[in-house]
Amino acid sequence: KAGVTQTPRYLIKTRGQQVTLSCSPISGHRSVSWYQQTPGQGLQFLFEYFSETQRNKGNFPGRFSGRQFSNSRSEMNVSTLELGDSALYLCASSLYVGGYTFGSGTRLTVV
Amino acid sequence: EDKVVQSPLSLVVHEGDTVTLNCSYEVTNFRSLLWYKQEKKAPTFLFMLTSSGIEKKSGRLSSILDKKELFSILNITATQTGDSAVYLCAVESSGNSGGSNYKLTFGKGTLLTVNP
Numbered sequence: 001k002a003g004v005t006q007t008p009r010y011l012i013k014t015r016g017q018q019v020t021l022s023c024s025p026i027s028g029h030r031s032v033s034w035y036q037q038t039p040g041q042g043l044q045f046l047f048e049y050f051s052e053t054q055r056n057k058g059n060f061p062g063r064f065s066g067r068q069f070s071n072s073r074s075e076m077n078v079s080t081l082e083l084g085d086s087a088l089y090l091c092a093s094s095l096y097v098g099g100y101t102f103g104s105g106t107r108l109t110v111v
Numbered sequence: 112e113d114k115v116v117q118s119p120l121s122l123v124v125h126e127g128d129t130v131t132l133n134c135s136y137e138v139t140n141f142r143s144l145l146w147y148k149q150e151k152k153a154p155t156f157l158f159m160l161t162s163s164g165i166e167k168k169s170g171r172l173s174s175i176l177d178k179k180e181l182f183s184i185l186n187i188t189a190t191q192t193g194d195s196a197v198y199l200c201a202v203e204s205s206g207n208s209g210g211s212n213y214k215l216t217f218g219k220g221t222l223l224t225v226n227p
Contacts, residue, residue, distance in 0.1 A: 004153075033214065043154075043199065043217035056212035088152065092215075099159070100145070100215065104152040 002026065004093050004103035012109045018079040021106045025072050025093030032074040033100070034066060037088040046089075049074055081110045113138040117200050117218035125226050128190050132221045134200030135182040142213065144176055144183050147199040149220070154199055157185070190225045197222050 005024040013019050025032050033048035033056075045058040049068035066076040072093075078085055086109050092100040115136045124130055136144065143161045147154035158167045160176035160183060167174050171190075176183045187194055201215040 031213075035215070035217075042219040043201075043215075045214045045216065048212065048214060056214050058214065090153070094213075099156075101156065102147075102153045 004091060004101050006089075006091055006103035006106050008106060009104065010107045010109075012111060013081050014111055015081055015083060017081050018077060019081060019108060020075055020077045021089055021091075021108070023074045023076075023091035023093075023103060025074070025091075026095070026101055029093035029095045029101075030072050031094040032068055032072065033092050033094070034074070034076050035090045035092070036060075037090060037105070038086075043090070046076065078108075083110050086110045113202065113204060113216040115200055115202050115216050115218040117198075117221050119221060120219060121222040121224070123224045123226065124190055126191060128225075129186065129188045130190060130223060132185040132187075132198050132200075132223070133182065134184070134218055136200075136202045136216075137181060138202045138204045138216060140205045141178070142203045142205060145201045145203065145215070146174055146183075146185050147201065148196045149199055150196045157198075187223075190223075192225050192227055195223060195225045 007022045031050045034046040035043045037043045047066050048056045052068045063079045068074040088105045090102050090105045092102045094100045118133045143159050145159050146157040158174045163178040171188045174185045197220040199220045200218045205213050
C-alpha cells in the first residue's frame with residue numbers, strides 16, 4: 001500500500017514569503033502530525049490533526065498553522081518566513097496509538 | 112516540559128561490534144516509547160515499547176524499556192555498515208490523563224557509524 005506522501009520534496013523561498021506544504025496519509029489513517037527537524041533542535045512537534053480537528057499543538061509561533069481535510073490529507077502553512085524556518089518538515093500518519101509512519105519530508109530553504 | 116535525552120550523541124564502531132544506545136525520558140502522561148532509524152529523510156519504525164521489562168527483538172536489534180527508571184536501550188549486535196544511521200528515540204504522550212491529543216517528543220538522536 002502507498003506510504004505517506006509529502007509534496008513538494010524541496011522548496012526555496014525568500015524571507016517574508018509564505019509557504020504551504022502538503023501531506024497525504026496512508027489510506028485509512030485519520031491522524032496526521034507534523035514535525036520540524038533542524039540540526040540544532042532535532043525533531044520538534046508542530047501539531048496533530050484527527051478528523052479535521054487540531055487535537056494538539058507544539059510550542060511554535062502562530063505563523064505556523066495547519067488544517068486537515070475530510071479525506072485526511074493535511075496541509076501546513078508558514079507565513080512571513082524567517083531564515084530560521086529552514087528545516088526538514090516531516091509528517092506522520094497514524095491509525096492507532098504508537099503506529100506512526102513518516103513521509104520523506106519537505107526540505108524548506110529560506111533565503 | 113517533556114524531555115527525551117539520548118546518549119551517546121555519536122558512536123563509531125567496526126563491523127561486528129555490538130552497540131548499546133541509551134534513551135532516558137521525563138514526560139507527563141506516558142503512553143509508549145518508540146525507536147526509529149533515520150538514514151536519509153523518513154524515519155523508519157523499529158520498535159514500540161509500552162511495558163517494562165519485555166524485550167522486543169527484530170533480527171540483530173533488540174530493545175527494552177524500564178518505566179520505573181524511565182529509560183530504554185537499543186542493542187545492535189554484529190553491526191554491519193548498513194546499520195550506519197541516526198537512531199531516534201521518541202516518547203508518545205497525551206496532553207492530559209486519558210486524553211486523545213497525542214504527540215511525540217524526540218531525543219536528538221545517536222549518529223552511528225559502522226566502519227568496515
